Amino acid sequence: MVKSLPARSAVPVEETWDLSSLISSSPDFNQQLEDLAQQAEAINKKFQGTIVDPESITLVLTAYMRFMEKMVLLSTHANLTASTDQTNDEAQLQASKFGATAAKIGSQLSFITSELLALPTETLEQAMEQSTEFSVFLKKLLRKKPYQLHPEAEKSLAAYSSTFSAPYGLYNTTKMGDIDFEDFEVNGQKYPLSYGSFEGDWEAETNTELRRAAFDAFSKKLKEYQQTTAKTYDMQLQNEKTTADLRGYDSIFDYLLFNQEVDRTLYDRQIDLITTELAPHMRKYAKLLQKVHGLEQMTFADLKISLDPSYEPEITVAESKQYIDDALSIMGPDYLEMIDRSYSERWIDFAQNKGKSTGAFCSSPYGDHPYILISWTGRMNEVFVLAHELGHAGHFYHAHQEQNIFNGRPSLYFIEAPSTMNEMLVANHLLKNSEDPKFKRWVISSIVARTYYHNFVTHLLEAAYQRKVYERIDAGQSVNAGILNSIKRKVLEDFWGNTVEINEGAELTWMRQPHYYMGLYPYTYSAGLTISTQVSKRILKEGQPAVNEWLEVLKAGGTKDPVELAQMAGVDITTEQPLRDTIAYIGELIDELVKLTEEIEAE
Numbered sequence: 001m002v003k004s005l006p007a008r009s010a011v012p013v014e015e016t017w018d019l020s021s022l023i024s025s026s027p028d029f030n031q032q033l034e035d036l037a038q039q040a041e042a043i044n045k046k047f048q049g050t051i052v053d054p055e056s057i058t059l060v061l062t063a064y065m066r067f068m069e070k071m072v073l074l075s076t077h078a079n080l081t082a083s084t085d086q087t088n089d090e091a092q093l094q095a096s097k098f099g100a101t102a103a104k105i106g107s108q109l110s111f112i113t114s115e116l117l118a119l120p121t122e123t124l125e126q127a128m129e130q131s132t133e134f135s136v137f138l139k140k141l142l143r144k145k146p147y148q149l150h151p152e153a154e155k156s157l158a159a160y161s162s163t164f165s166a167p168y169g170l171y172n173t174t175k176m177g178d179i180d181f182e183d184f185e186v187n188g189q190k191y192p193l194s195y196g197s198f199e200g201d202w203e204a205e206t207n208t209e210l211r212r213a214a215f216d217a218f219s220k221k222l223k224e225y226q227q228t229t230a231k232t233y234d235m236q237l238q239n240e241k242t243t244a245d246l247r248g249y250d251s252i253f254d255y256l257l258f259n260q261e262v263d264r265t266l267y268d269r270q271i272d273l274i275t276t277e278l279a280p281h282m283r284k285y286a287k288l289l290q291k292v293h294g295l296e297q298m299t300f301a302d303l304k305i306s307l308d309p310s311y312e313p314e315i316t317v318a319e320s321k322q323y324i325d326d327a328l329s330i331m332g333p334d335y336l337e338m339i340d341r342s343y344s345e346r347w348i349d350f351a352q353n354k355g356k357s358t359g360a361f362c363s364s365p366y367g368d369h370p371y372i373l374i375s376w377t378g379r380m381n382e383v384f385v386l387a388h389e390l391g392h393a394g395h396f397y398h399a400h401q402e403q404n405i406f407n408g409r410p411s412l413y414f415i416e417a418p419s420t421m422n423e424m425l426v427a428n429h430l431l432k433n434s435e436d437p438k439f440k441r442w443v444i445s446s447i448v449a450r451t452y453y454h455n456f457v458t459h460l461l462e463a464a465y466q467r468k469v470y471e472r473i474d475a476g477q478s479v480n481a482g483i484l485n486s487i488k489r490k491v492l493e494d495f496w497g498n499t500v501e502i503n504e505g506a507e508l509t510w511m512r513q514p515h516y517y518m519g520l521y522p523y524t525y526s527a528g529l530t531i532s533t534q535v536s537k538r539i540l541k542e543g544q545p546a547v548n549e550w551l552e553v554l555k556a557g558g559t560k561d562p563v564e565l566a567q568m569a570g571v572d573i574t575t576e577q578p579l580r581d582t583i584a585y586i587g588e589l590i591d592e593l594v595k596l597t598e599e600i601e602a603e
Contacts, residue, residue, distance in 0.1 A: 004192040004194075005192075005194055005196060005197070005352055005353055005354045005356075006352075006353055006354065007353060007354055008084060008085040008087075008088065008351075008353045008354070008355065008356070010353070011351040011352075011353050012351070014346070015317075015349070015350045015351040015376075016084070016346070016349050016350075016351050017080070017084075017346050017347060017348060017349040017371055017372075017373075018345065018346040018347075019077055019080060019081065019371070021368050021369070022073050022074075022076055022077040022080075022365065022368060023073070023074065023077045026090070026094065029074065029077065029078070029094060030097075032070075032074055033074060033097065033098060033101050036067075036070060036071055036074065036101070036105065037101055037104065037105060039067055039070075040067065040104075040105040040108045040109055041108060043060075043063055043064065043067060043108075043109060044108045044109065044111065046063075047059070047060045047063065047111075047112070048111045048115070049115075051112070051115040051116060051119070052119070053123065054123065054126045054127035054130045054131070055130075057116065057119075057123075057124070057127040057131075057134070057138075058127065058130065058131045058134065060112055061112075061131075061134045061137065064109065064112055065404060065405055065406060067109075068366075068405050068406075069366060069367050069405055071102070071105070072365050072366050072367065072405065073365055073367060073368060074098065075098060075102065075365075076363055076365040076368070076371070078094055078095045078097075078098035078099075079095060079363070080363060080371055080373075081094065081095070082094070082095040083356070083357040083361075083373060084349060084351075084353070084355075084356050084357070084373070085353065085354070085355040085356060086172060086173065086175075086176035086177045086355040086356075086357070087176075087177060087354060087355035088355065092173075095169075096162075096169075099161075099162040099165065099169075100162050102161070102162065103158065103159055103160065103161045103162040103163075104159065106158035106159070106161050107155050107156070107158040107159035109158075110151070110154045110155045110157075110158040111151060111155070113141065113144075113148070113154065114148070114151035114154050114155075115151070116138070116141060117141065117142075117144065117145050117148045118151075121142065121145075124138050124141070124142060133404060134406070136406065136407045136558065136559050137406040137407070143258075144258075146248065147247040147248055147249065147258075148247075149246065149247065153246075157243075164239050164243075166235075167232050167233070167235040167236035167239070167517060168236065168514070168517035170232045170235075171229065171232050171233070171236075171514065171517060172357070172514070174225055174228055174229055174232065175195065175229075175358075175511075175512075176195065176355055176356070176357065176358075177355070178225070179195070179221060179222070179224075179225055181193040181194050181195070181198075181217070181218065181221050182217075182221070184213055184214060184216075184217035185213075186209055186210055186213045187209075191210065191213075191214070193214060193217055193218060193221075194354070195358045195512075196352055196356065196358055196375050198214060198215075198218045199358055199359070199512075200352075200375055200377045200379075201377055201379075202214035202215070202218070203215075203301075203304040204304050204305055204306060204309075204379070205305075206305065206306070206309040208293070208295065208302070211301060211302070211305070212299070212301050212302075215300075215301035215503075215505060216301075216505060218505070219504065219505025219506075219508055220505070222505070222508045222511050222512075223505075223508060225511070226481040226485070226508060226511060227480070227481050229481070229511045230479060230480050230481035230483075230484055231480070233479065233484070233510075233516060233517075234478050234479050234480070236516070236517055237469065237470070237473045237478075237479065238473070238478065240252055240255065240256065240473070240519075241473050241474070243255065244256075251474050252470055252473055252474045253267070253470060253474070253520070256470075256519045256520045257520060259411070259412070260411045260412045260413045260520070260524075260562070261411045261413065261561040261562060262411065262413045262561075262562055262563070266413070266527070266573065267520065267523060269576060269579065270460075270463070270523050270526055270527050270530075270579065271460065271463050271464050271467060271523055273576065273579055273580070273583070274456060274460045274526055274579070274583065275460065275464055275494070275495060277580070277583050278456060278457070278460070278583050278586065279495050279496075279497070280587075281583070281586055281587040281590050282453075282457055282495070282496075282590075283496065283497060283499040283500075284590055284594070285448060285590045285593070286298050286303065286496065286499050286500050287499060288307070288590070288593060288594055288597065289302065289303070289305060289307060290302070292307060292308070292597060293305060297501055298499065298500050298501065299500065299501045299502075299503045300492065300496075300500060300501065300502050300503050300505075300506035301503060301505075301506075302500075303453075303500065304449070304453075306381075306445065306449065307441065307442075307445035307449070307593065307597075308438065308441060308442055308445065311438055311439070311441075311442045312379065312380055312381075312442070313380045314378045314379070314380070315378060315379070315380050315382070315383060316378065317343075317350050317376055320382070320383050320386055321339070321343050323383050323426070323430075324339060324383065324386065324387055324390065324426070325339060325340075326429060327387065327422075327425050327426040327428075327429035327430070328387070328390070328422060328425055328426075330425065330539065330543075330544075330547055331394070331425075331547060331551070332547070332551070334398075335394055335551075338390075338393065338394060338397050339390060341369065342369075342370070342372065342390065342393060345369070347369055347370060347371055347372060347393070348371075348372040348373075348374065348386075349371070349372065349373045349374070350374060350375075350376040351375070351376075352375045352376065352377070356373075356375060357373060358375075358512075359514075360372070360373060360374040360375075360385050360386075360388070360389050361373050361389065362389040362390075362392035362393050362396075362419075364392065364393060364395075364396030364397070364400070366400055366405040366408055367400075367405075369393075369397070370392070370393035370396055370397060372386070372389045372390070372393060374386060374389060380446070381446055381449070381450045383426060384423050384426055384427075384446060384450045384451060385450070387422040387423055387425070387426045388419045388420065388422055388423050389419065390422055391418040391419035391420065391421055391422035391423070392415075392418060392419045394418060394422070394554065395418035395419070395554050396408060396409075396557075398551065398554040398555045399554060399555060399556070399557030399558075400557075401555070402555040402556075402557065403555075403556075403557040403558070403559065406558075407557050407558050407559050408557045408558060409557065409558045410556075410557060410558040410560075410562070410565060411558070411561060411562045412519070412520075412521060412524050413524050413527050413528075413562040414524075414527075414528065414531070414562040414565050414566070415524060415528065416455070416524050416525045416527070416528025416529065416532075417527075417528035417529075417531040417532045417535075417565075417566075418528075418532070418554060419528065419532075420451065420455055420525070420528050420529040420532040420533075421532035421535060421536060421550070423447075423450070423451040423532075424447075424451065424532055424533060424536035425536060425539070427443060427444075427446065427447045427451065428536060428539075428540055430443040431443050431444070437596050437599050437600050438600060440596060441593060441596040441597065441600065444589050444592055444593055444596070445593055447589060448586070448589050448590060448593065451529070452529070452586050452589070454525075455525040455526060455528075455529045456525070456526045456529060456582075456586065457495075459515070459522040459523070459525035459526060460522070460523065460525075460526050461491055461492060461495055462510075462513055462515065462516075462522035463520075463522040463523035463526075464491045464495075465487055465488050465491045465510060466516060466520070466522055466523075468487045468490075468491070469484070469487060470520075484510050485507040485508065485510075486507070487510075488506075488507045488508075488509060488510045489502060489506065489507040492506055492507070527562075527573075529582065530571075530573070530578050530579050530582045531566050531569065531571050531573065531578070533578075533581075533582045533585060534569075534570070534571045534578050534581065534582070535550055535569045535570065535571060537585075538569075538570055546570070549568065549569055549570065550569055552568060553565055553568045553569050556568065566578075
């Protein structure tokens with residue numbers, strides 16, 4: 001049964017992550033932040049006005065790189081401390097203080113980019129030839145030349161960076177600080193409710209009356225905050241639109257896709273193909289859930305239930321490690337050593353507590369190890385979630401060993417490929433080790449419900465909704481709660497048709513997702529999973545040679561664009577074929593679930 005969440009101070013320390021390698025104490029944080037501000041001022045005084053030739057380019061970029069290595073550790077500490085408890089005033093003030101100081105630092109150091117881009121292209125190309133360490137950085141910088149503003153304008157924009165990022169902070173404060181869910185009642189008994197318990201437990205609750213009551217209570221509370229959340233989101237959207245216009249991009253989409261190093265065709269294809277071609281498969285899956293659970297009507301509140309709840313094993317944190325070790329052993333000893341360290345050195349925050357950020361994420365600061373946030377409820381499907389985040393960790397663990405801080409991070413378009421790859425490897429391992437129909441059905445339903453539903457359906461429908469929102473913004477309009485609710489409901493109804501009743505409250509799911517404050521992020525989940533599905537098939541078929549190629553992709557970091565990285569792994573994303581193959585594969589999995597269910601019911 002779901003319990004009320006404890007305060008962060010009451011959580012056992014072994015369930016929390018250890019941030020001491022980033023920084024040791026708050027006074028130390030303040031001192032280091034002050035030191036950083038002084039170092040930025042020193043770089044400004046030493047280098048401003050001196051960037052004139054390849055030699056001076058190398059000198060300033062070397063100093064800038066060393067500075068950023070220090071700053072990213074402090075930034076990570078501030079963000080991670082705040083993410084574990086939105087009710088902790090000290091942590092929130094520390095994060096705000098860092099944001100304000102970082103804006104000042106960004107303004108002081110904006111001259112670097114301005115002076116570099118003011119140089120003739122030939123000078124920058126000479127610097128790229130002379131210093132391979134900065135060639136990728138300069139190549140990417142050159143792409144920005146048409147969109148660079150006057151140095152004073154760049155300096156002013158950088159000074160306002162903490163203001164521009166304020167909507168995301170306000171969203172999190174509203175979500176995790178202000179919204180207080182009351183207990184809900186079913187048949188005279190009260191049950192506790194929170195963001196974490198709803199998304200981690202109640203959505204998958206097997207008792208239909210409890211599940212739907214939790215959904216209704218959760219939605220009712222969200223609705224009270226819809227106007228504030230919509231206004232916060234509109235602030236974010238207007239910021240992005242203004243920036244796109246100021247910099248001279250043709251559209252807000254071009255601006256947001258620029259750093260992803262892909263064009264609009266790859267973005268639109270991912271949304272259009274999945275929306276039309278995956279829908280029939282997922283409707284079949286919804287009907288299967290409805291039949292197995294004996295539901296008179298399949299509603300939106302029922303889509304996250306397990307196909308066979310009686311077979312869902314509970315699992316401890318310690319037990320999860322054995323599953324993950326076994327499944328990912330194919331990645332080699334270095335990868336397994338990273339996993340061992342992530343448990344033994346407390347890189348992972350497993351605790352459930354009030355004020356903790358929802359969902360799961362991995363933060364990988366350059367110069368330190370990765371950190372993973374997850375709220376462990378003991379459900380077996382969290383092995384997939386943890387494997388996913390360890391995929392991000394493994395990606396940057398390898399990339400940072402090979403690349404400098406400027407080259408470590410690939411395009412957002414590719415970022416979810418290593419994470420979803422690990423989910424596929426876990427699934428393949430589990431399937432390989434049993435012929436029991438019930439176990440096979442559980443594994444395949446986990447792949448469909450966790451890996452593909454989450455990454456291909458949930459995030460895809462977010463992307464389809466997000467595209468419609470940005471089309472409004474691009475046309476000079478704004479949004480409010482009513483408009484966002486309407487757009488979200490239409491996207492859900494179009495995808496699920498008459499198979500699923502989109503009950504009241506479903507339209508509010510736009511309020512639950514922080515990804516909308518991260519640009520065109522949601523669609524990249526399906527993009528990454530398209531790549532990882534194809535590579536995982538190669539690994540099953542070819543074994544070690546395919547694994548070795550994948551490890552080289554991880555090590556490449558951000559030195560290549562998404563098309564080139566996919567090509568390194570043997571996948572051509574310039575065509576529709578990988579995406580069509582992946583959609584067909586999902587259809588095959590759902591057909592197998594139908595078949596296994598018929599076999600089990602016939603016994």
